[in-house]
Amino acid sequence: MAQTLKPGSGPLDYGSxxxxxxxxxxxxxxxxxxxxxxxxxxxxxxxxxxxxRGFTLDNYVKAWNNDALQEALLNSLAIAFIATIIATIxxxxxxxxxxxxxxxxxxxxxxxxxxxxxxxxxxxxVSLLLFFxxxxxxxxxxxxxxxxxxxxxxxxxxxxxxxxVAVVVRSRLIGFNRQLEEASKDLGASEWQTFWNVIxxxxxxxxxxxxxxxxxxxxxxxVITFFTSGPETVTFPVKVYSLVRRGVSPEINAASTVxxxxxxxxxxxxxxxxxxxxxxxx
Amino acid sequence: MTGYTxxxxxxxxxxxxxxxxxxxxxxxxxxxxxxxxxxKLNFYNWDTYIGETTLADFxxxxxxxxxxxxxxxxxxxxxxxKAGNPGYDVICPxxxxxxxxxxxxxxxxxxxxxxxxxxxxxxxxQDAAFDPGRKHSVPxxxxxxxxxxRKSKVEGTVDSWKVLFEDDKYAGRIALLGDAKVVIGSALxxxxxxxxxxxxxxxxxVEELLIAGKKNVKVYADDNGQxxxxxxxxxxxxxxxxxxxxxxxxxxxxSYVVPTEGAxxxxxxxxxxxxxxxxxxxxxxxxxxxxxxVEAGIAxxxxxxxPNAEAKKLMDKxxxxxxxxxxxxxxxxxxxxxxxxxEDVTKMRDETWTRVQAA
Amino acid sequence: MDSWxxxxxxxxxLFTPGTFWLLVFFLIPLAxxxxxxxxxxxxxTETAFTGTFANYVRAFDTVYLTIIWKSIWISAVATxxxxxxxxxxAFGICFAPxxxxxxxxxxxxxxxxINLLIRTYALIAVFRSQGYLNLVLGWIGLGPFEMLYNNGxxxxxxxxxxxxxxxxxxxATIERLDRSFLEASLDLGGSQVQTFFxxxxxxxxxxxxxxxxxxxxxxxxxxxxPDMLGGANAIMIGxxxxxxxxxxxxxxxxxxxxxxxxxxxxxxLALRAYFASRxxxxxx
Numbered sequence: 001m002a003q004t005l006k007p008g009s010g011p012l013d014y015g016s017x018x019x020x021x022x023x024x025x026x027x028x029x030x031x032x033x034x035x036x037x038x039x040x041x042x043x044x045x046x047x048x049x050x051x052x053r054g055f056t057l058d059n060y061v062k063a064w065n066n067d068a069l070q071e072a073l074l075n076s077l078a079i080a081f082i083a084t085i086i087a088t089i090x091x092x093x094x095x096x097x098x099x100x101x102x103x104x105x106x107x108x109x110x111x112x113x114x115x116x117x118x119x120x121x122x123x124x125x126v127s128l129l130l131f132f133x134x135x136x137x138x139x140x141x142x143x144x145x146x147x148x149x150x151x152x153x154x155x156x157x158x159x160x161x162x163x164x165v166a167v168v169v170r171s172r173l174i175g176f177n178r179q180l181e182e183a184s185k186d187l188g189a190s191e192w193q194t195f196w197n198v199i200x201x202x203x204x205x206x207x208x209x210x211x212x213x214x215x216x217x218x219x220x221x222x223v224i225t226f227f228t229s230g231p232e233t234v235t236f237p238v239k240v241y242s243l244v245r246r247g248v249s250p251e252i253n254a255a256s257t258v259x260x261x262x263x264x265x266x267x268x269x270x271x272x273x274x275x276x277x278x279x280x281x282x
Numbered sequence: 283m284t285g286y287t288x289x290x291x292x293x294x295x296x297x298x299x300x301x302x303x304x305x306x307x308x309x310x311x312x313x314x315x316x317x318x319x320x321x322k323l324n325f326y327n328w329d330t331y332i333g334e335t336t337l338a339d340f341x342x343x344x345x346x347x348x349x350x351x352x353x354x355x356x357x358x359x360x361x362x363x364k365a366g367n368p369g370y371d372v373i374c375p376x377x378x379x380x381x382x383x384x385x386x387x388x389x390x391x392x393x394x395x396x397x398x399x400x401x402x403x404x405x406x407x408q409d410a411a412f413d414p415g416r417k418h419s420v421p422x423x424x425x426x427x428x429x430x431x432r433k434s435k436v437e438g439t440v441d442s443w444k445v446l447f448e449d450d451k452y453a454g455r456i457a458l459l460g461d462a463k464v465v466i467g468s469a470l471x472x473x474x475x476x477x478x479x480x481x482x483x484x485x486x487x488v489e490e491l492l493i494a495g496k497k498n499v500k501v502y503a504d505d506n507g508q509x510x511x512x513x514x515x516x517x518x519x520x521x522x523x524x525x526x527x528x529x530x531x532x533x534x535x536x537s538y539v540v541p542t543e544g545a546x547x548x549x550x551x552x553x554x555x556x557x558x559x560x561x562x563x564x565x566x567x568x569x570x571x572x573x574x575x576v577e578a579g580i581a582x583x584x585x586x587x588x589p590n591a592e593a594k595k596l597m598d599k600x601x602x603x604x605x606x607x608x609x610x611x612x613x614x615x616x617x618x619x620x621x622x623x624x625e626d627v628t629k630m631r632d633e634t635w636t637r638v639q640a641a
Numbered sequence: 642m643d644s645w646x647x648x649x650x651x652x653x654x655l656f657t658p659g660t661f662w663l664l665v666f667f668l669i670p671l672a673x674x675x676x677x678x679x680x681x682x683x684x685x686t687e688t689a690f691t692g693t694f695a696n697y698v699r700a701f702d703t704v705y706l707t708i709i710w711k712s713i714w715i716s717a718v719a720t721x722x723x724x725x726x727x728x729x730x731a732f733g734i735c736f737a738p739x740x741x742x743x744x745x746x747x748x749x750x751x752x753x754x755i756n757l758l759i760r761t762y763a764l765i766a767v768f769r770s771q772g773y774l775n776l777v778l779g780w781i782g783l784g785p786f787e788m789l790y791n792n793g794x795x796x797x798x799x800x801x802x803x804x805x806x807x808x809x810x811x812x813a814t815i816e817r818l819d820r821s822f823l824e825a826s827l828d829l830g831g832s833q834v835q836t837f838f839x840x841x842x843x844x845x846x847x848x849x850x851x852x853x854x855x856x857x858x859x860x861x862x863x864x865x866x867p868d869m870l871g872g873a874n875a876i877m878i879g880x881x882x883x884x885x886x887x888x889x890x891x892x893x894x895x896x897x898x899x900x901x902x903x904x905x906x907x908x909x910l911a912l913r914a915y916f917a918s919r920x921x922x923x924x925x
Contacts (some may be wrong), residue, residue, distance in 0.1 A: 006846065012701060013736070014732065014733070014736040016843070020732070020733050020736075021733075023729050023733075024729065024730065024733045026485060026732055027726055027729070028748065031749070031752050031801075031804075032752065033761065033767055033773075034752075034760060034763035034766070034767050034801075035751075035752050035755065035760075036765045037763045037766050037767055037773065038755070038760075038762075038763040038766075041763075041766065043807050046532075068349075068350075074557050089658075090658045090659050090662060091659070093654075093655045093658055093659055094659035096655050097652070097655035097656055097659070099642075100642065100643055100651075100655070101642065101643055101644070101645045101647075101652055101655075102642045102643065102644050102645060103645035103652070107915045110910070111907050111910050112663065113663065114854075114906075114907070114910050115663075115667065115668075115671075115903065115907065116663070116667055116856065117854070117858055117859070118881075118902070118903050118906040118907060118910070119671070119862075119903055120862035120879060120882050120899045120902060121862060122864075122882060122883050122886050122895075122899075123671075123674060123882065123886070123895070123896065123899035124667070124670075124671070125672045126361075126674065126892070126895075127670040127671045127673055128666070128670050129365055129667075130670065130673050130674075131669065131670035132286040132671065133365045133366040134673075134786070138366065138368055139744070141719050142368060142369050144665060155666050158662060158666070159662060159663070159666040159667045160667075162659065162662065164664075164806075164855065165852070166659070167810070167851050167855065168809060168813055168851060168855075169808045169813075170851075171810050171813060171814055171847040171848050171850070171851040172813040172814060172817075172848075174814075174847045175814065175817065175818070175819070175847070191648075191651065199895070202817070205812065205813045205816040205817060206813040208746075208813075209809040209810065209812050209813040210809070210813075212746070212750055212805070212809055213805065213806065213809045215751050215754075216750060216754060216805055219754055220753070220754070220756060220757050221528060222757065222758075222865075226358075226362070227361075227362070229368075230368035230369045231326070231351045231368065231369045231370055232324075232349070232369065233911075234351055236754070237756050237757070237758070239352070240756045240758055240759060241758055242329055242351075242352035242353055242354050243329050243352065244758050244759065244762065252756075252759060253759065256755050256756065256759050259754070259755070260751065260754075260755065263733065263747075263751060263754060264747075264751070267743070267747050268744075269746070295675065316811070334677070357888040357890075358887065358889035360887070360890065361886060361887050361890075364686055364890075365686075382685055385685055386684070386685035386686045388686070397681060400718045456867060461888070462888060463888075496873050496874075499872075499873040500790050500872060500873065501789075501790045501871075501872050502873060503875065504869070513769060514770070515769050515770055515771070515789075544681060557728060585891075625684075625685060625890065625891075628888075628889060628890060628891075629891060632884060632885075632889035632891070633704075636704055636705075636881060636884075637704050638707070639873070639874070639876040639880075640704050640707055640708050640711075640874075640876055641874075
């Protein structure tokens with residue numbers, strides 16, 4: 001490989017390497033082929049979604065008029081949003097704890113923290129169901145107004161998401177040079193200022209990655225949600241699961257397509273609104 | 283019973299409760315009991331298993347708004363209600379699952395005084411071995427498990443379970459259901475036994491049959507055999523009749539048969555789970571479903587057999603003479619319902635099924 | 642690393658929320674099932690604690706060991722594929738122009754915000770015997786190939802489910818990788834390949850290990866993917882566990898299997914943490 005130092009093609013400028021771009025493109029095609037299939041099928045007239053029969057927009061109309069589907073989607077988004085915020089904060093705190101302190105039984109503590117990652121989902125789902133019922137929390141939350149009736153599900157989601165966040169943030173913190181922290185304190189910064197101005201910016205990619213992971217986990221969780229939800233608190237995956245076990249209807253594909261479009265549009269807008277000088281993004 | 287008094291089964295989870303209360307240190311507000319049931323109903327049902335306007339009609343007639351939540355299979359329904367009822371008023375279990383739920387006190391007895399439409403049912407369905415005197419349930423719809431196949435891809439007539447269990451001609455073009463009870467039951471029928479046989483020697487034979495036939499099986503499908511059939515991934519599948527009927531309507535090349543050895547004849551029932559918040563509404567709903575017009579509307583949509591004699595009178599010939607819905611009498615004579623055989627047999631069958639899948 | 646006594650206020654602030662949540666909403670609920678794993682079933686819905694080990698003994702039956710072994714190798718292969726694909730992705734994102742990064746990251750994650758089942762059905766539509774891939778291959782005179790309902794399909798499905806669990810930790814470590822190390826290596830005459838294996842890879846090892854843990858372990862317990870994409874042979878231990886909590890209605894055995902799986906992974910993780918805390922220098 002030629003190692004000329006022309007601007008834009010430095011030795012570390014992997015981003016402009018053709019082979020990496022090609023590989024990247026190939027992986028994207030593989031990732032998105034099924035997604036495009038799904039989008040295409042949302043315009044299919046065949047109600048079983050197995051064979052292409054013709055173009056229609058009916059599925060979108062149906063999805064739009066399907067209150068149950070919309071409610072489920074709304075529930076899912078609300079749960080994922082709240083659970084992600086709580087899980088990211090708690091997870092980051094655990095990561096900081098494990099990174100910064102020595103304490104007795106630390107190895108065991110770490111192991112226990114990893115349990116929610118390790119445990120089969122269904123085991124956790126069943127245990128939470130029994131717990132919520134035996135403590136009366138199920139009964140209590142069923143009668144609450146929205147979104148408080150989602151609290152059981154949010155609690156469960158935080159419980160399995162925050163260890164993921166902790167692990168990701170921690171692997172990020174390992175690369176931190178503690179001299180920076182000392183330098184900051186030497187220069188008279190308080191513990192809090194040091195944390196906020198030195199450590200948090202360094203953690204940021206880990207926080208972003210952890211939050212994305214938590215959001216992904218929460219939004220798509222079926223097993224644990226199935227056991228912790230009630231008739232009034234159906235989420236999108238639970239709804240979809242009961243609908244598609246006997247075949248996907250294009251209506252669901254239409255709803256998913258809308259979800260994709262909303263996400264992309266929201267992100268593009270967010271990117272435009274934010275100044276290009278972003279903190280924490282190196 | 284008017285107020286909301288959920289009865290969550292309190293079991294021996296004392297550790298859990300003690301620690302739970304300790305850990306929480308919170309007391310949850312008791313629910314206010316309402317003097318009258320609110321105009322709501324939570325119905326836990328299968329997907330695509332209700333008439334197009336049934337729920338809206340019920341709301342029009344009674345002012346009660348029905349919220350229908352869906353489950354994918356009986357195991358899910360059972361698992362969800364096992365520890366306690368999170369708020370469902372009416373459920374729709376299949377007969378053997380219902381029998382298990384009755385034995386576990388997971389459903390409440392019905393008040394037949396509130397179900398005058400019960401008289402519309404075919405007398406055959408007014409009593410049932412799994413629920414003597416219909417104390418806990420009323421029949422909703424019934425059907426069979428048989429063989430769905432693509433006519434152009436099979437030779438001769440399909441009339442035996444043999445095509446699925448030991449016919450090398452169709453190697454790699456077969457889907458079986460992924461449900462231990464149904465597969466083992468059908469295999470027992472093929473071997474000339476009752477599908478409720480609990481004889482370990484017979485079960486061993488079934489295991490050998492299924493393992494030997496495995497090389498021909500492409501997939502154990504999760505109740506989506508009809509899609510695999512429609513898309514051409516398989517040419518023969520073990521499926522519920524209504525599912526195959528739905529694809530038959532779209533594809534003339536697909537057909538359904540109940541093998542001559544007999545098959546499982548199942549019945550989905552309506553019942554009220556223990557701890558249902560609104561039992562009055564639940565009775566009203568169950569009674570409404572047994573109305574001939576309403577039931578006919580449901581049968582038209584979902585294409586399963588109706589147990590309602592009055593409703594049958596409202597159906598057209600195409601439905602009444604469809605052999606996939608009402609198999610010939612000599613085949614029906616060989617069919618039988620699955621019984622709840624007890625936890626030990628369930629375990630034995632689960633182990634058999636695991637060995638078959640792992641072989 | 643500080644001793645916890647060094648700054649008690651900070652220690653307790655960081656310690657309390659996570660520990661509380663884990664204890665109350667995870668460990669205490671789990672205690673019930675832990676107890677169940679030593680219990681006998683006495684009726685359809687009840688179990689009685691007897692201190693029995695029968696459920697664990699049953700798990701050591703050959704048939705379950707075979708299934709566990711199979712689950713392990715399928716998960717291992719799926720994890721390896723995830724790593725091979727995710728590393729270039731994460732690397733590419735981190736070395737892309739800054740303004741592209743958020744978009745690229747989102748593009749990688751976006752497919753995973755689509756419901757798992759819908760995504761898997763979409764995979765089936767692409768790969769089934771009369772699916773799109775075979776259609777395209779048919780145009781150039783190949784196939785049709787049978788790509789679904791076998792172990793390969795399960796592995797592909799798992800990769801398609803757990804990819805973000807690998808990409809995200811890798812992204813978090815490769816981003817802000819101190820590039821001066823790489824420059825130094827190249828300046829000192831190391832080739833790109835040498836630099837990658839001797840410098841980049843060791844420096845990003847924490848992310849790799851995290852990714853492996855986050856992918857391998859959930860793969861081991863997965864049941865929907867083998868259920869939908871696997872053929873007649875595709876049973877994994879996750880399927881067996883799931884059945885115990887549903888169709889077989891055998892909580893004691895389901896719990897015993899789950900806890901066995903947990904003891905093994907927990908042991909491995911604790912060992913790793915133990916050795917990491919003993920080794921000086923980079924504490925992983």
